[in-house]
Amino acid sequence: MRRLWAEPAALASPRGQQVRGRFPGAEVVEVESHWGIPGLHGNAGNVERWVRVKTEDLVLGVKKSLAARPNGRSADFIAPSTANGCAMACAYCYVPRRKGYANPVTVFTNIDDITGYLARHIRRQGPKPEPNQCDPSAWVYDLGENSDCSVDALVSDNVADLVALFREEPGAKASFATKYVNRGLLDLDPRGRTRIRFSVMPPADAKQLDLRTTPVPQRIAAVDDFVAAGYEVHLNLSPVVLRGGWLHDWAELLTHIDDVLSPAAKAQAAAEVILLTHNEDLHEVNLGWHPRAERVLWRPDLQERKRSENGAVNVRYDRANKGRAVQAVRDLVARHAPWLPIRYAF
Structure with missing residues (x-):
């Protein structure tokens, strides 16, 4: 790490000093706002340094605004972020759409404010009145909406603090998706109150689209270890990318998962199926650093445009293609991994 861009209050905090101590050789540059860093955000020239920025900055x-937003798909609530950005470089990631040509990790250092807010929010909910697709009995809070918690845990103790919080909350669970195997998380003693969702896709897709991530076979191989360490471990079949041979490759992947997971892992597993959503602006950015990815991500013949709540133009598979694909994945799971319930698919 070469540069540490820091708001003064963040740098002065105990968590900020911890992060600075982990990168003692980094140049410290104070900035007014983590959102508006001259030369980093909004700099189209950074497209040529798309991956290097993640290693150097x-x-x-x-975190100014603390809110737990209702969700209802993967989780009951989206927890306030403790980080933003990622050291990995998945070509379809939606976070860079908001950050402007650069997506390094931002650590929010006011962790006590965030955990305190979450503890109060959990207790206001009371017991969960009925099961839903998120969980039969616990309120589920999604962590790391705009980051990957497994990577965040390499940078600071924010994730360890969140796991510790939920460990003491019998009515709630933390949940986060990841594409990185961080075995340091095995020592955090979650006691069943944190759900890790390992994202998996056919290795051929991951090699082209999931840059700087843990290879998919290693993610799958880690499942049993995380179950043994006290985590609930689910699988995200995500993103499903429609291209030639995709059904065959997903069948092979599901067969491999069925072959290698233990009975204990299978007994507690569940899955989400998420088809690819892409974005017009990100498509243009990717053409500047990874055009090969766009050959499969950008498919106007299969996709339709949809304007998001923030005004961005996203593209997703049109209704007919999406409906057929979702059913095809459901059929593959039923055939090759019948022990794997699908919590939701979209």
Whole structure:
């Protein structure tokens, strides 16, 4: 890490000092806001450094707005972020759409404010009145909406603090998706109150689209270890990318998962199926650093445009193609991994 961009209050905090101590050789540059860093955000020239930025730059900020947003798909609530951005470089990631040509990790250092807010929010909910697709008995809070918690845990103790919080909350669970195997998480003693969702896709897709991530076979191989360490471990079949041979490759992947997971892992597993959503602006960015990815991500013959709540133009598979694909994945799971319930698919 070469540069540490930091809001003064974030740098002065105990968590900020911890992060600075992990990168003692980094140049510290104070900034007014973690969102508006001259030369980093909004700099189209950074497209040529898309991956290097992730290895050279780290940002410290203070999370200003604390809210747990209702969700209802993967989780009951989206928890306030403790980080933003990622050291990995998945070609379809939606976070860079908001950050402008750069997506390094931003660590929010006011972790006590965030965990305190979450503890109060959990207790206000009371017991969960009935089962839903998120969980039969616990309120589920999604962590790391805009980051990957397994990577975040390499940078600071924010994730360890969140796991510790939910460990003491019998009515709630933390949940996060990841594409990185961080075995340091095995020592956090979650006691069943944190759900890790390992994202998996056919290795051929991951090699082209999931840059700087843990290879898919290694993600699958880690499942049993995380179950043994006290995590609930689910699988995200995500993203499903429609291209030639995709059904065959997903069948092979599901067969491999069925072959290698233990009975204990299978007994507690569940899955989400998420088809690819892409974005017009990100498509243009990708053409500047990874055009090969766009050959499969950008498919106007299969996709339709949809304007998001923030005004961005997203593209997703049109209704007919999406409906057929979702059913095809359901059929593959039923055939090759019948022990794997699908919590939701979209």
